[in-house]
Amino acid sequence: MTLSRVLFVSVVCAFAAGCGSDSNPSGSTPVIPAVEGTWTGEYVVASCTDPTGLGLCAAYSPVGAVLPVRLGLSQTGQQLTGNLVLGVFIIPITGTINAAGRMVLTGSASGLLQGQQTTATIVNWDTVVTGSNMTGGWRNTFAISGVSGSPFFDSTIRLLTKTG
Numbered sequence: 330m331t332l333s334r335v336l337f338v339s340v341v342c343a344f345a346a347g348c349g350s351d352s353n354p355s356g357s358t359p360v361i362p363a364v365e366g367t368w369t370g371e372y373v374v375a376s377c378t379d380p381t382g383l384g385l386c387a388a389y390s391p392v393g394a395v396l397p398v399r400l401g402l403s404q405t406g407q408q409l410t411g412n413l414v415l416g417v418f419i420i421p422i423t424g425t426i427n428a429a430g431r432m433v434l435t436g437s438a439s440g441l442l443q444g445q446q447t448t449a450t451i452v453n454w455d456t457v458v459t460g461s462n463m464t465g466g467w468r469n470t471f472a473i474s475g476v477s478g479s480p481f482f483d484s485t486i487r488l489l490t491k492t493g
Contacts, residue, residue: 359428362458365404370489372398375466380478383443385471389416390482398489409434415469417442418449430458434467446474461491 374394377386386392400422402411407427413420413436422436434454440447449471456465466485473480 362430366491367493368400368489369492371395371487372484373487375483375485377482379480381476385480432456448472463489
């Protein structure tokens with residue numbers, strides 16, 4: 330093989346290797362934000378719908394109300410578990426977080442609300458964590474034993490900060 334042919338083959342091989350290389354040359358795995366701990370703050374009731382006629386929106390979740398929230402999380406990689414405290418409800422939650430800090434949670438718990446057995450369910454939890462702050466919101470639905478219709482309210486985080 331002549332020197333020019335060897336040089337040509339070497340350049341083609343080097344070029345092919347460079348073009349086909351992984352866009353993540355270090356082979357590193359995306360970093361998942363560490364969110365384990367206690368988050369405390371406030372949320373704003375953005376909307377409330379009560380088809381039951383029991384007056385739950387006015388009594389518990391009037392639009393514009395600023396209410397306390399506490400979220401305790403355990404984390405294994407992207408998997409999250411913990412408890413969300415909203416008023417009288419302590420709601421066990423599960424969910425995930427991705428490398429961009431987007432957190433999706435669900436959960437439900439039963440308790441008494443106006444003397445009625447009630448199940449509170451967290452749906453559409455969609456928040457983003459940046460450092461020690463969380464933004465976004467969720468929907469909380471209620472199923473009240475013996476009552477037709479399911480009240481719900483949509484919440485927006487006013488301030489939710491990792492405190493522990």
